Amino acid sequence: MLSDYISSVLSAGWITFQLALTSLALAVVLGLAGALCKRSEHRALRVLAEIYTTLVRGIPDLVLMLLMFYSLPALLNQWIGAAGGRYNVDPSPFLSGALTLGVIFGAYMTETFRGALEGIPQGQLEAAQAYGLGRVKTLRSIILPQMVRLALPGFTNNWLVLVKATALVSLIGLQDIMFRAKGAAEATGKPFTFYLLAGGFYLLIAVLSLTLVGWLGRRYSQGVRELAR
């Protein structure tokens, strides 16, 4: 009986993991775009990115999530109805959750990536220019690889917080590991068993992530370590 509940809770871990990865992908894209905007020569882009990070980081995650799941679709449907359309926007909890977390963590990633960009010595860019590399080539071969090393610690922090923030999505009905853990805890009257199980799952993701990031970190700082020796 108990083992049925345990496997039901653990199988929901896959949903949590999928949600975290989808949100992360969106957050990285938004973060890169945001960071490049913040370092742009165009004032409009800088202001836009500033508004984005200030707004998103200033509003509680839960409020954004509820707005995105309940209010935004209602507003869109109103507009569509007013325009004479018949399309009904009704995003699933997974989609709303991934979008919300992606937008929230995109703002944090923007700041992480911006810091990393600023950490790359100006001389690198000048050298790239001297070699006649184009803008795209410079970004891909000179800036991004060095940025990875500088952004990795902040990125890791954001990822670990993001994984745990996925539990918020259970509030809008996504059957993730926290949602199932609560259901099992209440059905069996054994809250510690199931919350510890869920806690163990998050911890496992954290440990695996840190191992992977440690390896990445060593890989991307190879050039630097050799210089320092």
Added chain:
Amino acid sequence: MNRISKLLFATFSMAVATGALAEPITIATDATFPPFESVDGSGKLVGYDVELAQAVCDAAKLDCKIINAAWDGMIPGLISNKYDALISQLTVTQARRKILAFSDVYDHPVFRFVAHKGANLTISPEGLKGKVIAVQTGTPMDAYVTKNYTQSTIKRYDSGSAPYLELSSGRADVHMSYQAQITHSFLKGDSGKDFELVGPLFTGKDAPEFGEGVAIAINQKNATLLKQINEGLGEVRDSGKLDALNRKYFGAQ
């Protein structure tokens, strides 16, 4: 990356599909309150309310999908049309009538206090003066003790099971809940063997906080569904199915 974009696409097209087609009636329940609503080991919804909702849908010939939702998102979900109806031991109160439509009342729950055997407590505001009362937040029991037991310390918990941990560990003297829930979730188990129901039986007649009974909530704009559910409920009552359900879950009352 390809996997993720596929995943994104799949969830999006799913959202589009459910939005575009004529869909079944979605009934949400917060399955964390046995024996009324909870999940079994395989994740299936079980309990009094779940069986009743299914019987009502069958009687009214409605195609229903009963889903597990989180309590905090249920009323916003109903108002924004994510769910068509809610069944979760929802007490009918004047405040809720302002934002929700209710079906006919299907049950008048009995509320009780539970305490350690031999604790010799007098269940009255004076008798519980200085004692610790545990309740689940936002429930009729919470509203009732908050109003009447002003000289007691009231501890509120998010979940239905937490007050029992407090009782067992001695950090609370009494707990108030649905009698059926106390019996099912606590007294029947090992940890509840030293505890007993105490004091009088309370129902909606004893205090306004206990409400007019429990009913199915429906969006106020959906008069058609309200009528269908009431007809279904009437049939379940007339055919004796409701009595059978009451006997199965609450015994003879």
